[in-house]
């Protein structure tokens with residue numbers, strides 16, 4: 184039984200790959216079409232989805248800012264193919280969204296005004312039905328794609344927690360169809376996202392090893408030199424700062440509705456600051472080198488940015504391996520606020536029963552320090568030292584450090600800790616067996632919310 188319809192010469196469509204309900208023979212991923220060109224890795228949605236269930240998730244999510252309903256579900260579906268995990272969680276994917284690990288990072292650029300042409304990179308609903316076909320992807324001879332979801336007889340659902348009984352998971356079908364847009368045909372591996380006839384459509388949300396192997400075969404595995412955004416901050420004077428690695432001398436930043444070029448980075452390519460002349464719309468941003476290698480290795484992961492919101496605290500920079508071979512890891516709970524709220528900054532994997540403290544400053548850096556990296560620039564502020572606790576002995580990595588930063592904000596001891604202030608924080612602790620005598624965690628970047 185044919186499991187794929189190839190229509191040549193019909194409306195300039197070269198390949199049509201459909202999610203259909205037919206049995207398959209087992210075989211692994213198939214790369215059937217060329218990889219998408221560098222300039223057509225954007226994703227848009229024409230939101231003509233007619234089912235009420237397709238657009239009833241209208242609660243804003245700061246991790247996926249600017250869009251709700253069907254567009255957000257389709258954004259998340261395409262995003263699963265990205266090189267790195269997106270900060271936005273998904274209730275059904277405990278390992279996060281963004282499992283591709285390839286030189287491929289789709290950029291969701293918002294809404295389209297119509298269904299577009301077959302190479303316009305738009306996902307939309309199509310009136311009508313086609314015996315058992317849920318959706319299909321058009322792959323025209325020239326670069327690009329178009330994804331159509333059949334209106335009948337299906338009821339599409341945008342629910343992040345999975346579809347209601349009798350409905351079909353919009354996000355999951357998008358994940359599968361975008362795999363076709365990337366150049367993959369159906370796989371016979373049971374449970375793979377590119378399986379043609381899944382028992383559980385919702386399971387397609389999450390890429391399996393076979394899908395990852397497929398996208399990496401087409402685009403190459405993401406190398407360690409690829410630009411990477413780990414966190415961002417946006418301060419009250421309108422400065423947007425990206426924190427990560429491998430930013431170049433000349434960078435182009437693509438925001439929702441605007442592009443800013445010729446941006447220099449600092450701190451050895453770990454920091455990039457820009458003041459947009461007007462505020463972009465909320466959504467994912469993406470950085471690319473102005474020159475250099477093509478094919479996605481010069482393009483970053485995407486990262487959520489909401490100029491009107493308060494960015495989530497984010498980890499960045501690198502911790503230093505300690506004398507026991509562990510790297511202290513910073514984390515947080517809560518969100519820092521100028522009044523009220525709760526915000527605890529902690530470090531795990533610290534040597535036990537050692538003295539440590541949280542350092543912070545208002546400038547990011549990436550500077551060699553005590554055999555590791557100091558992620559803070561400008562004047563350093565110290566907080567009171569405490570003991571890491573943990574096992575009584577011998578020395579291991581069971582210690583931890585914790586600091587109530589919200590209490591510090593509210594105490595008024597540092598009058599610069601006001602709403603809109605951006606702060607960079609890092610732990611330092613004693614490591615007597617280390618050559619320098621000090622251990623360092625990685626860093627946390629955060630803005631104090633109103």
Ligand SMILES: [Zn+2]
Pocket residue numbers: 200201202203359360363369379
């Ligand atoms: Zn398919």
